Amino acid sequence: MTAATSGPESPLRGRDLLSIADFSAAEIEAVFERATALKAEFRTKHRHDSLPLGGRTLAMLFQRPSLRTRVTFEAGMTQLGGHAIYLTNDVVLGARESVRDVARNLERFVDAIVVRTGPHEVVAELAANAGIPVINGLTLREHPCQALADLLTIRERYGRLAGLVVAFVGDGNNVYHSLSLAGALFGMEVRLAHPAGYAPNERIVATARAFASKSGGGLTFGNDPAEVVRGADVVYTDAWTSMGQEAETEERRDAFAGFQVNAALMRAAGPDAVVMHCLPAHRGEEITDEVLDGPQSLVWEQSENRLHAQKGLLVELLGEVPVEPDESGARGGQ
Ligand code: CP
Ligand code: NVA
Numbered sequence: 001m002t003a004a005t006s007g008p009e010s011p012l013r014g015r016d017l018l019s020i021a022d023f024s025a026a027e028i029e030a031v032f033e034r035a036t037a038l039k040a041e042f043r044t045k046h047r048h049d050s051l052p053l054g055g056r057t058l059a060m061l062f063q064r065p066s067l068r069t070r071v072t073f074e075a076g077m078t079q080l081g082g083h084a085i086y087l088t089n090d091v092v093l094g095a096r097e098s099v100r101d102v103a104r105n106l107e108r109f110v111d112a113i114v115v116r117t118g119p120h121e122v123v124a125e126l127a128a129n130a131g132i133p134v135i136n137g138l139t140l141r142e143h144p145c146q147a148l149a150d151l152l153t154i155r156e157r158y159g160r161l162a163g164l165v166v167a168f169v170g171d172g173n174n175v176y177h178s179l180s181l182a183g184a185l186f187g188m189e190v191r192l193a194h195p196a197g198y199a200p201n202e203r204i205v206a207t208a209r210a211f212a213s214k215s216g217g218g219l220t221f222g223n224d225p226a227e228v229v230r231g232a233d234v235v236y237t238d239a240w241t242s243m244g245q246e247a248e249t250e251e252r253r254d255a256f257a258g259f260q261v262n263a264a265l266m267r268a269a270g271p272d273a274v275v276m277h278c279l280p281a282h283r284g285e286e287i288t289d290e291v292l293d294g295p296q297s298l299v300w301e302q303s304e305n306r307l308h309a310q311k312g313l314l315v316e317l318l319g320e321v322p323v324e325p326d327e328s329g330a331r332g333g334q
Helices: 025-045 068-079 099-109 120-129 144-158 174-185 202-215 225-229 246-255 263-269 299-318
Strands: 057-062 083-087 112-116 134-136 165-169 189-193 218-222 234-237 274-277
Touching: 025 144, 025 174, 025 299, 057 068, 057 099, 068 083, 068 112, 068 299, 099 120, 112 120, 112 299, 120 134, 134 144, 144 174, 144 274, 144 299, 165 174, 165 225, 174 189, 174 202, 174 218, 189 225, 202 218, 218 225, 225 263, 234 263, 274 299
Parallel strands: 057 083, 057 112, 112 134, 165 189, 165 234, 189 218, 234 274
Antiparallel strands: none
């Protein structure tokens, strides 16, 4: 995006979300509050009385497969009165035309863009050239929409974030990066158990450490999953091989063999710990059926919260279309 078109409603109006580090804790809190209100209304009525995104359009540039991100953004736009256009083979970024030209066209057609691709730089280039909000729907570096839903889920479960311990078991990947930044912003202790060679990005760790030093949170690292999960409130895992790394699948399977979230690891964590996974799960690899489907699993609530968190995000970024009183003086819908 270019200049922020900040309206009175939200300091997030017109902003991009490329990294969790783009937002402050207070701004993320505003997304949570909006999401919580929308969730409560939708759970009760299965619809929204006012349609805050009436007439708004979201372009979805997806260069990678998706279930949750695609469906929750599309359904979310519909539920809020707007429309989403899913673009995959039609727009291969940088192939038929440049990323910059794609941005300069889309900003004239739609109100926001969600983009999923491998290189983070492509999303940054799109955002730099589009005067509308650009949302990172996953790159190899970050998955900020996932982290919004993750913290919303933890907040619902425990009623707070500061002081909680989240232990991530596996790869120091995109999901870990966004979760660690978000957890550090909110004063959480974020631990990572990873095999040698699969440490997270050092710059992201440095940013998260800076956030943690202000919030009272902390970041720790270890190579022994049982030790890292001990006393954790949340045990989190993700795929050993992320999209775009398929050529490394076999070597990663060997490297991560001792990093499975299973019943024995959950015993090490303790009976009160919950289990989270961004999904898709690779049952029998990073997580067992018993844990994923067991009583400590929070993954389905976490998955549902992608919908609510992103609806909150969209309304904060785009602002609410005002509802005009009709001729009888009643507030009409869109
Ligand atoms: N967690 C997540 O982003 O899922 P999808 O890849 O299905 O969108
Ligand atoms: N780390 C995984 C997350 C999928 C939602 C990947 O990038 O493929």
